[in-house]
Amino acid sequence: xxxxxxxxxxxxxxxxxxxxxxxxxxxxxxxxxxxxxxxxxxxxxxxxxxxxxxxxxxxxxxxxxxxxxxxxxxxxxxxxxxxxxxxxxxxxxxxxxxxxxxxxxxxxxxxxxxxxxxxxxxxxxxxxxxxxxxxxxxxxxxxxxxxxxxxxxxxxxxxxxxxxxxxxxxxxxxxxxxxxxxxxxxxxxxxxxxxxxxxxxxxxxxxxxxxxxxxxxxxxxxxxxxxxxxxxxxxxxxxxxxxxxxxxxxxxxxxxxxxxxxxxxxxxxxxxxxxxxxxxxxxxxxxxxxxxxxxxxxxxxxxxxxxxxxxxxxxxxxxxxxxxxxxxxxxxxxxxxxxxxxxxxxxxxxxxxxxxxxxxxxxxxxxxxxxxxxxxxxxxxxxxxxxxxxxxxxxxxxxxxxxxxxxxxxxxxxxxxxxxxxxxxxxxxxxxxxxxxxxxxxxxxxxxxxxxxxxxxxxxxxxxxxxxxxxxxxxxxxxxxxxxxxxxxxxxxxxxxxxxxxxxxxxxxxxxxxxxxxxxxxxxxxxxxxxxxxxxxxxxxxxxxxxxxxxxxxxxxxxxxxxxxxxxxxxxxxxxxxxxxxxxxxxxxxxxxxxxxxxxxxxxxxxxxx
Numbered sequence: 001x002x003x004x005x006x007x008x009x010x011x012x013x014x015x016x017x018x019x020x021x022x023x024x025x026x027x028x029x030x031x032x033x034x035x036x037x038x039x040x041x042x043x044x045x046x047x048x049x050x051x052x053x054x055x056x057x058x059x060x061x062x063x064x065x066x067x068x069x070x071x072x073x074x075x076x077x078x079x080x081x082x083x084x085x086x087x088x089x090x091x092x093x094x095x096x097x098x099x100x101x102x103x104x105x106x107x108x109x110x111x112x113x114x115x116x117x118x119x120x121x122x123x124x125x126x127x128x129x130x131x132x133x134x135x136x137x138x139x140x141x142x143x144x145x146x147x148x149x150x151x152x153x154x155x156x157x158x159x160x161x162x163x164x165x166x167x168x169x170x171x172x173x174x175x176x177x178x179x180x181x182x183x184x185x186x187x188x189x190x191x192x193x194x195x196x197x198x199x200x201x202x203x204x205x206x207x208x209x210x211x212x213x214x215x216x217x218x219x220x221x222x223x224x225x226x227x228x229x230x231x232x233x234x235x236x237x238x239x240x241x242x243x244x245x246x247x248x249x250x251x252x253x254x255x256x257x258x259x260x261x262x263x264x265x266x267x268x269x270x271x272x273x274x275x276x277x278x279x280x281x282x283x284x285x286x287x288x289x290x291x292x293x294x295x296x297x298x299x300x301x302x303x304x305x306x307x308x309x310x311x312x313x314x315x316x317x318x319x320x321x322x323x324x325x326x327x328x329x330x331x332x333x334x335x336x337x338x339x340x341x342x343x344x345x346x347x348x349x350x351x352x353x354x355x356x357x358x359x360x361x362x363x364x365x366x367x368x369x370x371x372x373x374x375x376x377x378x379x380x381x382x383x384x385x386x387x388x389x390x391x392x393x394x395x396x397x398x399x400x401x402x403x404x405x406x407x408x409x410x411x412x413x414x415x416x417x418x419x420x421x422x423x424x425x426x427x428x429x430x431x432x433x434x435x436x437x438x439x440x441x442x443x444x445x446x447x448x449x450x451x452x453x454x455x456x457x458x459x460x461x462x463x464x465x466x467x468x469x470x471x472x473x474x475x476x477x478x479x480x481x482x483x484x485x486x487x488x489x490x491x492x493x494x495x496x497x498x499x500x501x502x503x504x505x506x507x508x509x510x511x512x513x514x515x516x517x518x519x520x521x522x523x524x525x526x527x528x529x530x531x532x533x534x535x536x537x538x539x540x541x542x543x544x545x546x547x548x549x550x551x552x553x554x555x556x557x558x559x560x561x562x563x564x565x566x567x568x569x570x571x572x573x574x575x576x577x578x579x580x581x582x583x584x585x586x587x588x589x590x591x592x593x594x595x596x597x598x599x600x601x602x603x604x605x606x607x608x609x610x
Contacts, residue, residue: 008033010357010394011091012083017076018056019049019068026419033355033392034383036376036411040399041419042586047398051361053080055111059104062096082107106355110347112340113361140342142297142313142349143320147290150283152177154273162272166210168219169226170265175252177273180292182250183285186270189246190281196239197275205237206268226261234264243267294320297345304337304374311338336363337371344378355392362398376411402583422582425501429474431574434503434567436471443471453480455507455565457514458531484511494585495595502581506561509594510536513554516600517543536561551600553593560584 010031015024024046031037041047056064062078070076079097094102103109154177160167176182186193196202212233214225235241247267248257255262274281298312301322305311307330313320322342324335340363347358360379364372379395386393403416436443437450446468453462464478476482487508493500514536521527526546533539537558540550560581567574584590 008392009085010082011085012081013050014081014083015049015053015079016081017070017078018053018064019046019070020044021046021049022070022076024049026417028417030415031394031396031417032415033394034387035395035413035415036379036383037394037396037415037417038399038403039396039417039419040402040583042583043400045420047362047400047419050396051111051113051359051398053078054109054357054359055113057096057101057104057109059101061098061101063098106353108347108351108353108356109359110343110350110356111359111361112343112347112363114363139324140322140339140346141319142293142322142346143290146315146318146320147286148283150280150287152183152273152277152281152284154269159269159272163210165216166213166222169213169223170269171254171262173254173266173269175254176250176266176270177284178288179250179252180285180288182252183281183288185246185249186274187282187285189243190279192239192242192246193271193274193281194278196243196271197278199239202237202239202271205234205240206271209234209264209268223261226264231260231264234267240267243270290320293345293349297322297342300341300345301338304341305334307334333371337374340375341378344375344382348382351391351393354390355394356386357394357396360395360397362400364397364399364401380411402580416576418576418579418583420583420586422502422579422586423499424578424582425499426578427474427501427504429472429477430501430503431567433472433477434565438566438568443468446471454483455510456536457511457518459518459527487511491594491598495591495598502578502585503565505585506581507565509557509597510561510565512597513557514539516597517548517550517554520548521546553596557590557593557597560590 009028011028013026013028015021018024039047039050052064052068053062056062056068056078057080062080064078066072066074069078077098079095080103081093081095082103083091083093085091094106096103154174156170156172156174159170163170209230212227212230214222216222217225235244244263244267247253247263247270253262253266255266257263277284294313301311301313309329311322311324313322324330324338330338347356364375383393383395403414433450433454437447437455440447446464449462452458453460458480461479461481463480464472469475469478472478476486487504488511490500490504491508491512494505517540518527518530521530521543530539530542533542537555540554544550567577
């Protein structure tokens, strides 16, 4: 299909009748290939619906267990629809449902999810028995059918005997047939090889070449008898000439590729080998692929296995599997990283088409710091490998953790997609104020005042200078006392589930917390020191040092506003920042903490003028 090679993004994913969703449609502007794409959404929003749907793709249809169908009703027919944006071609929509699959012929898909499952066990005590469950880790099947062991029967001794004394000139090229890259090249050019061994003219050309070289003597004497005219005879045959160019691409040749004599002698040997193996060279390639992949998997498992027990691939019932230990025999970190590395290796085996989609279902949410670095390194390496090979790879990471809040993601140029679209009130003036605060190079003095009197609590009020008022059109922003009143009203909207401005709410929470702690300090000196400190966390720690019993809730809300009130001039980044704030606020625990803070007593907010 023209265009699939040039695919650059997924524009839409639509799912019907899977888990808790009758219709679930997600639209994207920048779900680009060969970038880590994070799908961020709160629990219950439908991330598992995405993973379950992709996991249900079979070669010819989509097939789910009844319990995974919407309302558990098998009359609710499931489907997956992808809209792909193709460079220079336009949009293309492909669908998989209960009767067809237009996705799998074009795209390799794979899902990595939690490998742990509960396994039922029973024990007998005489006439009685008891049932219990234990946590196990799923065995991972890499090959459903192990290919037959086929190897290239290259024997230099037999080739030399075939040509008598002249056979001394042939070098040992056995390593050529032990290279997977070489077998791939030879199989790709099998039609040419087949003609070289089945047509009469190439055989006649080779016989004429052999007959014109010395019949006896040392290997050097015989090789020196090969003249440029002898070589020309070979090159004048178009099939042999083309095969000479193919052999130049092979690796592990035991001579310089610019040596026309050795290259020609190698071509003669390869033709003789193909006469014997014929199309079995393809089976030899398949088996060598299997051996290479197995060695690669075992090497990876060895590198990351810290359990002290052997975890490696195993051939059983003509399948290649990795059998993990029971979950209680290894730590969570050992289990997670071994499972992830194994699944990523399996996907690399499966990823044979030009386009691939890898869904990683919340695995990253539970990795510790070092394992997080490991799996991101290998996923990033796979992205780079795909770029180099011209493949179109969509790694999609499902997570309920906001990357802006939890510093778990170290990828370069990550694409973050907030799946839940929050309806919020956004006042452009608030955004402008925060951008002025961040742009200290242009408005250094005003930025400092905004930081001090607006975005933190200060007992004195501040008014804009006449020359600065045009920067903010709304006069309510020209006085910090009016600003405090405005943002505190926004908290009431938030707690009453009314449409609210998330930037104002975040700012109001910080000002409220600092105002309460300021009131709890006993002396003017303590309050002055508190106000002069930068950063809320430093203010709270100072209050603790002064003997103030600062509630744990005040510390728990730190991640809400630490980064949220810093905006750049980039509108898309601002939109993502606001979505990030909404994700944080869309949490019953956070809402409960904010509600408790609202109920805490504080003195009347009476400000003097600065």
